[in-house]
Amino acid sequence: MPNLQSSVLVIGGGISGIQASLDLTKLGFKVYLVEIKPTIGGAMAQLDKIYPTLDCSLCILAPKMVDIYRNPNIELFTYSNVKNIRGSAGDYTITIIRKPRYIKEDLCKGCGDCGEICPVRGIPSEFDTHLKTRGAIYMPFPSSVPPIYLIEESKCLYLNYRICGLCAKACKPEAIDFLQKPEEIDLKVGAIVIATGYIQEMPDVYDSFAGSSPNVFSSMQFERLLSANGPTGGQIIRLDDKKHPHSIAFIQCVGSRDVHHPECKKYCSAICCMNSAKEAIVVKEHDPSIDCYIFNTEVRAKGKNFYEFIEKSKNEYNVKYVNGHVSYIKENLDNGKLKLYYEDIDKGKVGTFEADMAILASALSPPPSYHELLRKLNVGCNNLGYIHETDIILLEKKNIFVTGYSRKPNDIQMAVAEGSACAAKISEILYHVRFQNIKKLKYPPEIPVKLEDEPRVGILICQCGINIGGIVNVSEVVDYVSKLPYVVHVEENMYSCSSDSQERIKELIIKYNLNRFIVASCTPRTHEQLFKNTLREAGLNPFLFELVNIRNQDSWVHQNEPKKATKKACDLIRMYLAKVINLKPLETIKVKVEKSTLIIGGGIAGITAAYNLANQGFEIYLVDKKSFLGGVALEFIDLYYIPITKNEILKEIKDLKNKSNVHILLNSVIDDIQGYVGNYQVKVKNIHDNSKNKTFNVGTIIVATGTKQIKTSRWVNLSERYPKRLLTQTELTEMKDADVPEFKDATIILCVDQRRNEFNTGDNIKTYCSNICCGVALKNIEKLLNINHNAHIHILYREFQFSDLNAENLWRRLRKKVTYERYRSIDDIKICDENDNFHIVYYNVGAQINIEYNTDLLILATPKVPVDDTEQLAKLLKVSTNTNGFFLEADAKLRPIDFATEGIFLCGGAHWPKWIGETITQAYGAAGRAAIIMAKGEIETECITSYINEEKCIGCGKCIEICPYNAIELVEIYKEMGLYNISVRKARVINAVCKGCGACIVECSVGAIDQNHFSKFQINKMIDLLPSLDAMDYEIV
């Protein structure tokens, strides 16, 4: 075995790289994160909002970026490049070139004095997609990580002509160093992760789309335009005449899905349809009077709740979808509008349209650095510009992993899951050397804070760019707040979440000897943890902190009433001040974690997770209802679009059976689950044999229950009459070639009773898209053509939903043999039987007429639903499901494989129907997330729990009845009563189980229970201080 290195190189600091890095450090590896740009964050940092949650993109990304920056086990190399890679799997030597920033990283405070004084102006800013300008010395964007400046060499007057040098004089910490040279650094790593992301290029086809017009934007440019910290401060205006547009046209598939034009990409970029829908919704929310038109060939909404999102944009926001491909755009010089020429598919003619603004959803592709990297690794790429799937497997054997957009076009959710998956795989390979190179987070000793101590409160008020400062008069708030009692120091700043602000908080705490802290900024839901960590680093108990929400719940919602918004901010801070001075320091409790996992579902997801975790040395309990492992994947005759074969899966199952730390429980269902993260007691019941029932303890749980295809009531009379010739897709897939009945003409109908809008939901009619039917249909066509080469095959579709590169290729290839026919609504299709044949009548969208024909084999793509006992399992696990019955993840984008409940993870079809490739990725991801909890062997529990005052408790047991988590128990204690010892019953909270809802407190009739951090006294104080004390409102009598 070669000398294994306990560190990992991650190339690319976008969301996928960030996720991989964070997970890797928690699994016990040192990470070197190399990013070619001066800041990490990638494309996600540039986005305004994310779909389908419409969360602010930077808001949820920034805490992760700061996490990277503060993690002692991540060494960050920004503005750096990989020069070469030597060595072999497990022991690579990497040479990195760090380009000179001409700034000493450790001295720069990011104050911006240098940027202000720099005489060079008008350089287009890359971050703002050339819509904004900057100087020669600049920071890419306000919350860059690292938060420091750099000098662009080619533009700097001093570096080129030896004149100027003003910045060096302006810089107080003397951080500017004109003598810096490129640095070469050698790193030793055991594995490599490639996560270089995408860029949006402007190919030459743009000329035909009036690309040079100031009112034509790429989708990323428009994203910056919408963003509050973008070039127009979030205002939607035409850049030439500064007028508000009345109509905006979004043009899909610009420079992509085009096989003829050499400049164009042949594949679908996967995210543009959703992205445009999101942008249109954001526009509508800014100003409902703007008309949004989306010109598309077909809408591809491939993801959980994505189709519903598109429907929402149509129905709730009145975004209009025009079915047609735009061929070119001309500027109309008379009225300054843009004239679009497009093929109107619905009307079957060429149409024109005038819009004030056009947004081009142009192709996304891997950056040049990606191809350079592949060249260094000696692997080629396919004609689409991506690595071959087979090469990915090959690279994985060499401990090199490809994730995110570098693997194939995909959205943030998959990028995150893949990041976690890479971490899990690396943890499996380098299992022997983990924790060897890791630095422990060392916190300074906690400053003891007693309740009697006079509170000394520090307050930081955030401007959040112009988000808060543009409406709330922050300096007035500072003025007001500084006069309140116990407030020692108040300060305003630009971005409280930035890493320099964290340093500032620490400084303040020490300088003013503070023992409580308040930050008034955005929402605690995203940022509380960040500040709590900062407090702890400064030596203060993290629970002596409150975050006051003056952005989401103040400045953003009172944009027209700046005076009142300011007053509200004052009031809120005053209320939270009342709470914060009454806060108590809380201690976390460490709980031992069982190093074992329960995996529910032995399909491909379950097997993959089990295999990975078993190799990491954890104990596995794999439970499946069926009598064999392998799930639907083994029932299928063929596996689609993935470079693994059925034999490989069978081998994996066999390996799994031979492992001593894997317990496989077949024919079994979960009977009961008790306990909490780190310590679940599981009872498993064998369906046939009660003596095989088992009880065991596990630390984490992975849910991998999968999906199944159902039959709907549509054409039920036909399927009863011809059970052999009217099949669902799954039935055909599972059928051996010989069993397929003879046919001359076969028809596959897609979207049967799925992707319907909510008005026609009924029994088994679904609103969502089952994701895989289109791709499966293509494979089924291949299968049918194999059986009967001369058969005529129709495929009736609404919109093809694959963005998979292979599926797209197959679709093109099959075009010669199959007729793709587009229908409008499933209700338009009428089928009856005629001389033992199916007679189909439907309205064809392309031809604009009713078409009739006979067919003798009918295959339906009916919805995929979660397996039967999902609801029941959700109850046992105390997790929730969404309206479609699928398990609900913690966050659609950044925590796609976690449940809100800690210690339980989700993968595969239980999340949403998906391809085997995606299932495997998610399974690895879930395994990695589970391993993070178990790797250390202990976790820290919640602090916000209930506690019971034993003196007051009368042992009535009311709280026990009401507690949804069984977190309260009755204990018998002995009390001295004069001469006698009598036993009394008292309630007691089990800290590790208590989730801190507080329901018991109100139930207690003697007031014996209270909650940490939300105590009765604290909330009462807040209520007392709510009535406005604004001096303006009162007069002294």
Place this chain on the structure above:
Amino acid sequence: MQWIMKLFNLGGLILLKIKKKVKSEFEPNILVFCCNWCSYAGADLAGVSRFQYPPNIRIIRVMCSSRVDPTFVLRAFNNGIDGVLIIGCHMGDCHYMKGFEYTQVRMVHLKNLIRYIGIEADRFQLHSISASEGKQFSELIKDFTKKIIEFGELKIPKKSGIFELEYNCTKK
């Protein structure tokens, strides 16, 4: 414990010395309790989507609506707060499974009590907002504020006595 007393007095003392100016326009004080998981997130979403609503509300975040003690509501009215709103998750969506059900049962009683004291019962309401209902949140606040403005300033009927009682037992 001196400092606790100091702050405790902050509200009371100042109010003793000064009197509220009679203003032409009535600006109600409204207290809103939001649970951390759904309604607070909904309120955040209203912000993210820039749905505007009147700036009279002050939100107190609690982990679950079931944490809201009826005495909080009474105390608020006693402090002259003109309206109180409790917003939880939708039925069945509560992060703690049953919390919202408990709240509903409790608040029915509370509402009766409030009516009994002689305060308009609609000055106190219980609602559900999910994390994705930013629009609904702003609508709800708009409606509620309008209603409170219609009711006008809160006048606590004298001699109800219930408040003194409540005060004493929560004084700590």
